[in-house]
């Protein structure tokens with residue numbers, strides 16, 4: 504056996520052990536319905552309130568804001584739409600540049616593009632897998648200029664409007680460090696908290712760590728509404744504007760159709776919100792299950808050279824959305840063998856996203872040097888992480 508194959512088999516044995524030697528295929532992340540989902544969805548159907556109006560939307564918005572420790576929540580059709588609207592109300596305009604990690608899901612860049620703005624990629628931090636404050640500062644010192652009081656990218660002349668930190672796989676990014684850089688340069692901060700519902704930094708929930716945040720309730724996230732997203736904020740004006748924009752920007756009136764801006768039809772249907780209300784009631788149970796599963800992975804891999812399980816650092820709480828094996832740099836060559844052997848065994852495993860700056864569609868976008876991004880991208884293997892794999896906790 505080659506050295507890679509032996510290493511990959513050692514990993515397979517440990518993953519299989521953590522999961523209790525399963526016989527069937529184990530997906531990466533499955534939704535879990537353990538509460539009132541069916542009853543509330545049936546209630547929507549029987550009442551006829553399935554679409555764009557209904558009490559579940561209001562209840563879900565209040566619940567998601569409470570879970571994030573914010574005063575306001577606006578439920579929308581998906582996380583990408585949530586990000587787009589959050590960026591817009593935070594002041595991003597067509598032609599602006601938005602700083603973001605390259606190591607993120609495509610939605611972060613797509614939402615920016617759909618606003619007519621341009622993604623601008625900055626490097627990651629090995630300690631968090633998210634945006635590195637030092638790399639952001641060094642890059643801005645290099646390229647940013649003030650022209651007539653406006654912060655611009657000196658190379659492109661475009662305004663630098665915002666930065667979008669993302670909590671990779673639920674691990675909180677160094678938001679304190681990033682906020683300090685953002686305030687030094689006068690950048691808006693919009694949190695992509697799509698993966699981080701239930702995570703916290705210094706006791707403050709993800710979603711409440713910047714002026715405005717976007718969440719996702721896609722089928723593979725810790726809670727799901729089928730498809731869905733939300734904007735959360737403590738700013739009543741931003742919340743009201745986001746709500747207005749996502750509901751066609753109609754001026755309230757008993758019968759007349761006046762629209763005072765070009766809005767969107769991004770509102771979450773009541774049917775999906777009903778699912779969300781039932782799911783939210785189980786957030787604490789899901790978090791306990793996911794953290795218990797992560798603890799099992801961490802101890803199972805404690806003695807194996809060449810790889811570690813990415814664990815929460817001191818002062819943060821992770822929701823461990825996706826468990827991550829981080830290969831040591833000298834074992835990078837074995838990654839594809841690890842992926843093959845795990846998947847052949849029916850233990851679903853995936854690499855991280857292709858860094859966005861390497862995709863043809865975003866190849867022209869401005870970027871900083873991205874050495875940590877390239878290094879991390881070659882070393883990450885995600886392993887099965889559904890809450891149910893922890894079993895019933897007692």
Ligand SMILES: *Cc1c(COP(=O)(O)O)cnc(C)c1O
Nearest residue numbers: 581582583608610697698719721
């Ligand atoms: C899931 C996700 C989103 C939003 O995705 P939708 O599928 O549109 O709900 C945005 N950013 C990140 C990092 C995500 O993981």
